[in-house]
Amino acid sequence: xxxxxxxxxxxxxxTGKRIMLECSQTKGHDRMYWYRQDPGLGLQLIYYSxxxxxxxxxxxxxxxxVSRQAQAKFSLSLESAIPNQTALYFCATSDHGGGNTGExxxxxxxxxxxx
Amino acid sequence: RKEVEQDPGPxxxxxxxxxxFNCTYSNSASQSFFxxxxxxxxxxxxxxxxxxxxxxxxxxxxxxxxxxQYISLLIRDSKxxxxxxxxxxxxxxxxxxxGAGTRLTVKP
Numbered sequence: 001x002x003x004x005x006x007x008x009x010x011x012x013x014x015t016g017k018r019i020m021l022e023c024s025q026t027k028g029h030d031r032m033y034w035y036r037q038d039p040g041l042g043l044q045l046i047y048y049s050x051x052x053x054x055x056x057x058x059x060x061x062x063x064x065x066v067s068r069q070a071q072a073k074f075s076l077s078l079e080s081a082i083p084n085q086t087a088l089y090f091c092a093t094s095d096h097g098g099g100n101t102g103e104x105x106x107x108x109x110x111x112x113x114x115x
Numbered sequence: 116r117k118e119v120e121q122d123p124g125p126x127x128x129x130x131x132x133x134x135x136f137n138c139t140y141s142n143s144a145s146q147s148f149f150x151x152x153x154x155x156x157x158x159x160x161x162x163x164x165x166x167x168x169x170x171x172x173x174x175x176x177x178x179x180x181x182x183x184q185y186i187s188l189l190i191r192d193s194k195x196x197x198x199x200x201x202x203x204x205x206x207x208x209x210x211x212x213x214g215a216g217t218r219l220t221v222k223p
Contacts, residue, residue: 035213040123040215042117042119043202043213045210048210050209104151104161106159109156109157
């Protein structure tokens with residue numbers, strides 16, 4: 001079983017719909033992240049959390065919100081999806097020292113299409 | 116301008132070739148540096164860290180030049196299995212910033 005699990009893996013939705021992407025981890029890591037990946041742009045950080053109830057904005061947080069209610073779970077919400085939010089979304093984790101060791105552990109990704 | 120810039124490629128090389136990728140970063144306060152590898156439609160995975168003194172892991176060598184804010188990755192004796200996108204990653208104080216990636220295809 002994967003250490004970092006994302007659901008759903010694929011989702012097609014319509015403009016204006018609310019969408020939630022879930023991430024759970026069994027690595028026991030404190031830090032969790034949400035990235036989106038677009039062709040030619042690489043991964044861009046949306047939000048990150050260093051502990052339960054700790055939420056920090058990344059590079060591109062507008063239009064997104066997150067919730068960290070438990071150490072193992074970090075969910076990403078799109079309150080009203082729009083087509084330019086069509087992308088591949090990755091959840092990642094690192095341990096307390098992960099920032100310096102560079103070891104981010106990624107889920108397999110959630111491909112979201114907004115029509 | 117993106118904080119981490121990479122040549123997008125693609126680099127198409129024959130097996131056994133040596134290939135080098137470059138990366139520049141704009142934030143002089145960046146603390147640590149890495150190369151990640153991403154296979155098609157898969158998640159990124161850490162390939163290696165990059166140290167000022169340079170470091171080597173088998174056929175892979177990484178270099179950092181802090182004065183020029185420049186990072187490189189050299190792959191010697193390329194294998195078919197090296198075909199992937201290579202992501203330059205820079206660690207700021209609290210988060211990691213990714214380059215857009217350089218795509219490598221190694222051909223028989």
